[in-house]
Amino acid sequence: MSTALLFSQILNGLATGMLYALMGIGLSIITGVLNIPNFAHGALFALGAYLLYTVIQLVGNFWLALVLAPLGVGLLGVLIEYGGIRPLYKAGHDYQLLLTFGLSLIITEGIIIVWSPVGMSQLPPPLLRGGVNLGITFYPKYRLFVMLAAALLVLGAWLFLEKTRYGAIMRAGIEDKEMVSLLGIDIHRLFTAAFALGCVLAGIAGALTAPIRGLNPWMGVDMLGIAFVVVALAGLGNLLGSIVAGLLVGVAQSLVALVWPEASVAVIFAVMAAVLLVRPQGLFGIR
Amino acid sequence: MSELTRRDVLKLGGAAATAGLGFPAVLRAQQKEVVMLGLWPFTGAFSDVGPVLDRGMKMALDERGMKVQGKSVKYITRDSETKAGSATRRAEEAVDSDGAKYIIGPWSSGVALAVSEVAKRKKVFHYFSGGTEDISGARCHRYSFQWAASPYTAAKTVVDTFMQANPKAKRWHLLVADYAFGWSVEKYVKEVGKGHGIEFVGADRHPLGEREFSNYVTKAAANKPDVVVMINFGLDAVTGAREIFNFGLTPKVPLILTWSSGVEELVQLNPEIRENMWVGSNFYYTADTPVAKEFVKNYQAKFGGPPGYAPAAAYGMTRMMLHAMDKAKSTEVPDVIKACEGLEVDDLVGRMRVDAKTHQTLRPYFFMRCKKKDAMKNPMDFADIVATGSTPLPAEYAACKDIGSL
Numbered sequence: 001m002s003t004a005l006l007f008s009q010i011l012n013g014l015a016t017g018m019l020y021a022l023m024g025i026g027l028s029i030i031t032g033v034l035n036i037p038n039f040a041h042g043a044l045f046a047l048g049a050y051l052l053y054t055v056i057q058l059v060g061n062f063w064l065a066l067v068l069a070p071l072g073v074g075l076l077g078v079l080i081e082y083g084g085i086r087p088l089y090k091a092g093h094d095y096q097l098l099l100t101f102g103l104s105l106i107i108t109e110g111i112i113i114v115w116s117p118v119g120m121s122q123l124p125p126p127l128l129r130g131g132v133n134l135g136i137t138f139y140p141k142y143r144l145f146v147m148l149a150a151a152l153l154v155l156g157a158w159l160f161l162e163k164t165r166y167g168a169i170m171r172a173g174i175e176d177k178e179m180v181s182l183l184g185i186d187i188h189r190l191f192t193a194a195f196a197l198g199c200v201l202a203g204i205a206g207a208l209t210a211p212i213r214g215l216n217p218w219m220g221v222d223m224l225g226i227a228f229v230v231v232a233l234a235g236l237g238n239l240l241g242s243i244v245a246g247l248l249v250g251v252a253q254s255l256v257a258l259v260w261p262e263a264s265v266a267v268i269f270a271v272m273a274a275v276l277l278v279r280p281q282g283l284f285g286i287r
Numbered sequence: 288m289s290e291l292t293r294r295d296v297l298k299l300g301g302a303a304a305t306a307g308l309g310f311p312a313v314l315r316a317q318q319k320e321v322v323m324l325g326l327w328p329f330t331g332a333f334s335d336v337g338p339v340l341d342r343g344m345k346m347a348l349d350e351r352g353m354k355v356q357g358k359s360v361k362y363i364t365r366d367s368e369t370k371a372g373s374a375t376r377r378a379e380e381a382v383d384s385d386g387a388k389y390i391i392g393p394w395s396s397g398v399a400l401a402v403s404e405v406a407k408r409k410k411v412f413h414y415f416s417g418g419t420e421d422i423s424g425a426r427c428h429r430y431s432f433q434w435a436a437s438p439y440t441a442a443k444t445v446v447d448t449f450m451q452a453n454p455k456a457k458r459w460h461l462l463v464a465d466y467a468f469g470w471s472v473e474k475y476v477k478e479v480g481k482g483h484g485i486e487f488v489g490a491d492r493h494p495l496g497e498r499e500f501s502n503y504v505t506k507a508a509a510n511k512p513d514v515v516v517m518i519n520f521g522l523d524a525v526t527g528a529r530e531i532f533n534f535g536l537t538p539k540v541p542l543i544l545t546w547s548s549g550v551e552e553l554v555q556l557n558p559e560i561r562e563n564m565w566v567g568s569n570f571y572y573t574a575d576t577p578v579a580k581e582f583v584k585n586y587q588a589k590f591g592g593p594p595g596y597a598p599a600a601a602y603g604m605t606r607m608m609l610h611a612m613d614k615a616k617s618t619e620v621p622d623v624i625k626a627c628e629g630l631e632v633d634d635l636v637g638r639m640r641v642d643a644k645t646h647q648t649l650r651p652y653f654f655m656r657c658k659k660k661d662a663m664k665n666p667m668d669f670a671d672i673v674a675t676g677s678t679p680l681p682a683e684y685a686a687c688k689d690i691g692s693l
Binding site: 253 | 534
């Protein structure tokens, strides 16, 4: 096995791992703060990709689309939390779970109605097409961009959660909602913000993925499974854990494909099972 | 009040038991109508194809006014889910509860092999179109027929034609879907390739439903191939082709989709991604036959776009089955099977003959070259047919030694 090949596979793993981390962080925030598993997270990822495609069709600008598409998904997130999840807080866990599952079906069917069930391709912007010689290997510019953009977003999310007052409130919400509420903080607004932030991150991941994997209405299904694996590995609400878990899954998948391609999907769940056997609370989790 | 006699009790009991078992409904169905099952993937890995397969079968039946040999056709569908367990259970239910005697589908080779066993056990007629050679090979029997070209015919058409056009392109890297269809086609691509002195510098297998192709493409690029050859299907093929473009292999390095659904896959790719792509398929909508022209015209009028391999296969299989019924002048399964064996007609893709010894439909296979963006006359003008091939599987490879009895 050549060094160049190994290097390329690690880069592939890091690029996809970063996307997995973005999905995982979003899901982790929602699950941690609202205490519901968001089954619509995959569908929102797909919606991010489709909104990117549509904005590019309308205005012809990839960069503007990359900003507007996740914001659109975030806006939908606000509406979902306000109009759907909030009335069900008192009804209990099962109802919220059913709601998000139903929403995932509605969003997927909505995509089919608006954009058709036939898949589509979205080319990267002209600036990022083709490859670049990294010395040791030739690598697609767009994947390098995704790696960098996802890393910056993850850093941004970390700075927001760790260094800002609202981020601290959100982390406190993950730890102990009642206490946050008793301190006079509007817990409902916190829930809305957390859900919207998680949706924005899913939307960004979807938009960034579109030029790599293309678009089809079911593209979120695989990602939803992986996002749950990342959350399970990381531990609930753990940002650093989500980053490490996302990268771990991405690189493991990539390296296994090098020696045993048929097992590259199964390895994701094998990694999860192995970690949970050793640390049931996840790599960095406390609950 | 008169007492019930032993004879009365027996009569009543017999009638109740018969009613309870539901025989009258099925018997009535058998007499008045012919029940045909379209076993299509409406959910699961090929869920995007299910509805178009359904269209194709309906169109063939509608052409006959939903009648055959003076009987009404009752067309029912079930979801195969691209899962062997679900597909076999639903096929059995359709046979037992709805009186289905004719099954067409499903869409995945692995699942079809399981359904073929149901057809054999339940003694119903089964037509399938797909890449496994086992239906007309090692697991052949009297009840199942194969509409798609033999994987050998496909490989021969693709490899011979490509090498004629690119005689120096001898380093091939294969990317193969890891199930029955992929293995069958891979075997013959390698076999035919030997005759051209092709060196297979790599051959990776990926799981069905793979979405992360970068790992495979990196390996392909590292092998510095003259050609990348994919033996996969549907979304796997689309995702793989896109990634091969993203990594900058195509259009510099030609990409062959050995066994494609044609339109359904090509429409999902931009013209830039399709450049220097060569595509083998069991159908392409510019096929120059009277039946194909009529079918394409009607399909476009009804659905607004040209048909791909999936609706064409469903349409073509249904037509072959109806031809067999016409030949048999009967709708009884044993009669129709005997009539289908050796059936020879000019149909959808040209001259078609069903080999009585293997139940393989001998027919042309298409090989296309995708057009550059500026050469396309309209958005659906994806490719030119550069060759059709119909070389049958040589006898020494035939694995169906004895097709058995009814």
